Amino acid sequence: MPINNADANQNPGLGTAPFGYEDNASASRPRKVTLVGITDGTSNTLLMSEIIMAGSDTDFDIRGDFLNDDRPCTQFMTINTPNSGTDVTPYCLNNGRNPPCTTSGSQFSHKAARSKHTGEVNVLMGDGSVRFMRSAITLQAWRAYGTMNGGEAIVDN
Numbered sequence: 001m002p003i004n005n006a007d008a009n010q011n012p013g014l015g016t017a018p019f020g021y022e023d024n025a026s027a028s029r030p031r032k033v034t035l036v037g038i039t040d041g042t043s044n045t046l047l048m049s050e051i052i053m054a055g056s057d058t059d060f061d062i063r064g065d066f067l068n069d070d071r072p073c074t075q076f077m078t079i080n081t082p083n084s085g086t087d088v089t090p091y092c093l094n095n096g097r098n099p100p101c102t103t104s105g106s107q108f109s110h111k112a113a114r115s116k117h118t119g120e121v122n123v124l125m126g127d128g129s130v131r132f133m134r135s136a137i138t139l140q141a142w143r144a145y146g147t148m149n150g151g152e153a154i155v156d157n
Contacts, residue, residue, distance in 0.1 A: 015150020017078075018045060018126065035126075038148040042126030046078070046145040049113035049123045049133075055097025078146030080112040082121040083135040087111040 018038065022029040038045050079085070085100075089109040092101035099114050113133075115121040120132040126148070133145075144152035 015040070015144075015147030015152070017146055018047060018148045033148065038126050040144075040148055040150060040152055043129065044145065044152065044154050045126035045148045047124045047126055049082070049121055050115045051111060052099050052114040052116065054093065055095065059093045059095065059098060060091055077110045077112075078143045079110045081135060081137055081139055081142045082113040082133055083115065083119075085112050 016031070018031070018033045020031045021027065022031050035042065087099060087101040087110065088103075089101060089111060090103055092098065092103060094101055099112070113121045113123065117132070119135050121135065123131055123133045123145075125131060133142075141154055144150060144154055
């Protein structure tokens with residue numbers, strides 16, 4: 001899988017995600033992106049992914065909550081490959097029904113793309129296509145898909 005310039009540590013100098021904040025912190029400064037700004041190409045830029053909601057409405061776990069406009073509710077990042085890692089968020093419940101999570105260890109939330117599909121997760125690309133992305137995708141390729149202007153050329157997932 002040829003990838004040019006992709007950074008396994010997701011160095012912001014090598015590309016940014018299409019959504020977020022201009023200063024990476026202030027909700028009052030949303031990043032505004034045009035198609036011209038997606039220089040990696042819309043078919044190589046990940047816009048969103050499915051995530052798993054809490055196991056029960058009574059669980060105090062905001063992951064998968066798209067109805068709430070609180071800052072940590074609708075975010076997922078390409079920090080961990082799909083269906084892997086431990087989510088970090090101020091409101092989650094590790095009860096065996098929900099994906100693994102912790103409420104400590106970071107002042108910022110991050111959540112993995114997650115699904116109940118065996119070995120894959122649905123993603124929406126910038127060109128409007130929906131793809132199955134393998135959970136076994138390399139971290140470098142997954143993070144390259146998460147940027148819109150990193151200069152990566154990704155041939156396969």
